[in-house]
Amino acid sequence: MRLQYARRIQVLSGALGLIALAIVVQMTRIQNSPEAAFFRQQASVYAYELQTFYPDRGEIYDRNGHLLAGNKSVYEIGVDLNIVKDSHAIASAVSLELGMDYAQVIDAIENPSEGIYYVVLSDFVEVEPAVRLQELKKSLQDNAEEGVLGSLTGLEFKSHPQRSYPENSLASNVIGFVSREGRGYFGVEEKYDILLAGSPVQAFVPTDPNKAFEIPRVMNGTTLVLTINRDLQAAAEQILDEALDTYGADGGTIVIMDPRDGELLAMAVTPRMDLNQFWNYGTIYDNASEFNSAISMPYEPGSVTKILTMAAALDSGTVTPGTTYLDTGAILVGGATIQNWNQEPWGLQDMTGCLQHSLNVCMATISTQMGAGTFYGYMDGFGFGHLTGVDLAGEAAGRLKLPGDEDWYPVDLGTNSFGQGLSATPMQIMMAASAIANHGRTVTPHALHAMVRDGRQYNVPAQFGGSPISEQTADTLSDMLVVSLESEGSLALLPGYRVAGKTGTAQIPVGGFYDSTQTNASFIGWGPADDPQFMIYVWLERPSASIWGSETAAPVFGEMAEKTVVLLDIPPDYIRQQVVAK
Amino acid sequence: MNIQNVDHLVHAYKIAPWRIQRQWIGNALLVVVVLAMVATIYLDVTSQAAITGREIQDLTVSISDNQQVSADLQTKLALLTSARVMEQRALEIGFRPMKSEETEYLVVPGYLILEPDILSSVPLLQLSALTIPPEYNESLLDWMDKKIINSVRGIQ
Numbered sequence: 053m054r055l056q057y058a059r060r061i062q063v064l065s066g067a068l069g070l071i072a073l074a075i076v077v078q079m080t081r082i083q084n085s086p087e088a089a090f091f092r093q094q095a096s097v098y099a100y101e102l103q104t105f106y107p108d109r110g111e112i113y114d115r116n117g118h119l120l121a122g123n124k125s126v127y128e129i130g131v132d133l134n135i136v137k138d139s140h141a142i143a144s145a146v147s148l149e150l151g152m153d154y155a156q157v158i159d160a161i162e163n164p165s166e167g168i169y170y171v172v173l174s175d176f177v178e179v180e181p182a183v184r185l186q187e188l189k190k191s192l193q194d195n196a197e198e199g200v201l202g203s204l205t206g207l208e209f210k211s212h213p214q215r216s217y218p219e220n221s222l223a224s225n226v227i228g229f230v231s232r233e234g235r236g237y238f239g240v241e242e243k244y245d246i247l248l249a250g251s252p253v254q255a256f257v258p259t260d261p262n263k264a265f266e267i268p269r270v271m272n273g274t275t276l277v278l279t280i281n282r283d284l285q286a287a288a289e290q291i292l293d294e295a296l297d298t299y300g301a302d303g304g305t306i307v308i309m310d311p312r313d314g315e316l317l318a319m320a321v322t323p324r325m326d327l328n329q330f331w332n333y334g335t336i337y338d339n340a341s342e343f344n345s346a347i348s349m350p351y352e353p354g355s356v357t358k359i360l361t362m363a364a365a366l367d368s369g370t371v372t373p374g375t376t377y378l379d380t381g382a383i384l385v386g387g388a389t390i391q392n393w394n395q396e397p398w399g400l401q402d403m404t405g406c407l408q409h410s411l412n413v414c415m416a417t418i419s420t421q422m423g424a425g426t427f428y429g430y431m432d433g434f435g436f437g438h439l440t441g442v443d444l445a446g447e448a449a450g451r452l453k454l455p456g457d458e459d460w461y462p463v464d465l466g467t468n469s470f471g472q473g474l475s476a477t478p479m480q481i482m483m484a485a486s487a488i489a490n491h492g493r494t495v496t497p498h499a500l501h502a503m504v505r506d507g508r509q510y511n512v513p514a515q516f517g518g519s520p521i522s523e524q525t526a527d528t529l530s531d532m533l534v535v536s537l538e539s540e541g542s543l544a545l546l547p548g549y550r551v552a553g554k555t556g557t558a559q560i561p562v563g564g565f566y567d568s569t570q571t572n573a574s575f576i577g578w579g580p581a582d583d584p585q586f587m588i589y590v591w592l593e594r595p596s597a598s599i600w601g602s603e604t605a606a607p608v609f610g611e612m613a614e615k616t617v618v619l620l621d622i623p624p625d626y627i628r629q630q631v632v633a634k
Numbered sequence: 635m636n637i638q639n640v641d642h643l644v645h646a647y648k649i650a651p652w653r654i655q656r657q658w659i660g661n662a663l664l665v666v667v668v669l670a671m672v673a674t675i676y677l678d679v680t681s682q683a684a685i686t687g688r689e690i691q692d693l694t695v696s697i698s699d700n701q702q703v704s705a706d707l708q709t710k711l712a713l714l715t716s717a718r719v720m721e722q723r724a725l726e727i728g729f730r731p732m733k734s735e736e737t738e739y740l741v742v743p744g745y746l747i748l749e750p751d752i753l754s755s756v757p758l759l760q761l762s763a764l765t766i767p768p769e770y771n772e773s774l775l776d777w778m779d780k781k782i783i784n785s786v787r788g789i790q
Contacts, residue, residue: 108705119712123705218712263686267694286717399739614734623739
């Protein structure tokens with residue numbers, strides 16, 4: 053009996069063991085069957101879903117933390133064709149709210165391309181209409197009978213960021229803009245496009261919550277802090293616009309730079325555009341160089357170049373401030389006669405007088421005394437013909453013809469000395485003149501003050517271009533320019549502050565000849581002369597009220613300088629001297 | 635009943651076949667219970683990890699939404715305080731632009747103009763694999779593997 057019981061147990065155990073083994077074998081077989089592989093493949097399709105991440109493009113601030121370029125939400129509105137209930141209701145709502153054509157919407161929903169299950173009806177829709185549509189969809193769903201879908205079922209909303217410029221056209225030439233494809237054009241938007249980034253990124257995201265750690269980390273773009281002072285920029289643009297009205301100029305530029313480190317404090321140009329409506333670019337500008345004439349539009353600067361010729365002459369020892377010269381009103385250089393602006397002789401002059409009266413003959417005399425090698429060596433050192441390296445997209449280099457070039461003639465040595473026969477942008481002239489204001493060293497102009505990424509701020513250090521002249525030459529010439537302005541009783545003078553500067557009136561070549569009725573009026577100046585904290589360049593194109601820079605650009609400089617000392621809290625000279633004395 | 639009989643009975647009890655079978659059954663059940671406990675713990679840890687993973691997914695979406703809302707609000711604020719709007723408001727309430735000769739400067743010994751170091755808001759750290767501790771993405775088997783590997787390395 054006991055033996056029989058044990059045998060039964062053994063049989064039962066064996067049977068159960070076989071069943072268990074069969075189960076394991078079957079499990080293994082199923083796991084490794086072609087069907088299992090197929091299902092695994094099917095599952096893998098749903099294990100990850102392709103998502104598009106829209107990282108925020110880095111913001112752009114002015115030096116005081118005012119937002120110049122940020123991001124706002126807009127909507128892509130589309131239709132999920134798999135769950136559309138009433139295409140006519142969708143078409144009615146969308147055409148009413150977004151102003152789209154009813155028939156086109158119906159056609160897009162009812163006649164999609166092969167294999168398409170989602171149709172985009174409109175993108176970059178502002179928040180207000182999108183929210184109204186969302187609320188309409190919700191209310192229709194709420195009012196529908198239980199278990200019945202609302203008539204706007206299938207209408208989908210996807211929000212994503214879009215570039216926004218709260219200051220509209222302010223500093224548009226410095227900032228640039230971003231297209232809907234996310235690419236930066238002009239200004240810092242183009243120059244630092246990679247840093248600002250923010251391009252949409254497509255990535256496979258695991259749907260399995262156990263793989264949450266695989267969610268990709270999409271870095272936001274780097275935030276930029278510009279050297280621009282928003283309030284000073286607004287003032288510069290206002291003064292420039294008023295100047296165009298007052299003097300009847302076709303266009304203009306005002307640039308304000310800190311000559312100690314090259315930080316651009318303001319850069320106003322005309323025309324400007326509302327960056328929120330960048331699609332108007334083609335109607336505002338004829339060509340790309342007009343977007344920021346301060347860096348992209350070289351022109352013959354005229355007499356402002358005389359300060360550089362004088363710097364070269366003083367530094368090379370060709371002249372001293374006290375060197376006298378008898379002005380006869382004309383000089384022959386390279387077979388051509390060069391005359392003064394009023395075609396009159398000015399008699400005995402010292403070098404300060406040459407600058408004060410802006411004598412072409414004096415400058416041509418000095419440049420010929422220096423010789424082409426010395427003169428062009430200094431001009432090259434000042435950066436003529438080279439890019440300044442300003443961190444804004446679209447900079448042009450201008451042109452400085454050199455002996456040996458096919459189109460260089462001996463007369464150019466004379467005409468170049470007073471700013472004719474060469475071309476430069478306002479930015480190049482400022483960089484060159486920074487050597488005089490900054491004790492002999494040129495500064496590289498820049499618009500980027502700092503970068504902020506992951507909560508850390510990286511300040512951009514000042515860069516210096518070179519030392520074309522000595523400190524002594526620079527300081528001497530600066531004093532000469534102060535005296536020449538004060539002696540002249542210039543309209544550029546600012547009560548309480550010593551400023552150094554020089555006017556420029558350059559006739560514009562038309563059909564191969566200079567037209568005496570059309571001029572570019574310029575002024576470059578800096579102050580306070582003993583400790584320069586601002587350098588201002590004014591350029592008015594074809595002023596009709598007066599052709600002279602002294603009567604148009606100089607008073608604009610004076611007005612701008614007054615605004616600058618107020619906004620930058622620069623006290624009058626006597627107050628500063630009290631502080632220094634203490 | 636004498637002592638010898640008692641010893642005999644105890645011996646018979648010890649070698650009884652049903653008792654050995656019970657021991658086997660008991661041991662087998664013990665193994666089953668241990669396996670069930672391990673499976674229960676594994677299931678619990680796995681489900682907790684899944685819940686946490688889902689929370690992480692939700693929080694990631696939430697962070698993204700909040701960042702977008704924050705960017706919207708920042709832009710709206712910038713619009714309301716733009717240079718043109720502020721100037722307009724100042725003029726409306728009776729202010730006018732100041733001229734340089736109207737400025738009065740006071741010399742304050744030792745005063746330095748402070749410039750802000752950080753000019754923009756500090757972005758929050760984003761969720762990433764590096765910020766999630768291993769407890770939230772490691773299975774029980776992974777944890778055991780790691781322990782075994784570490785102990786083997788310790789022995790070596």
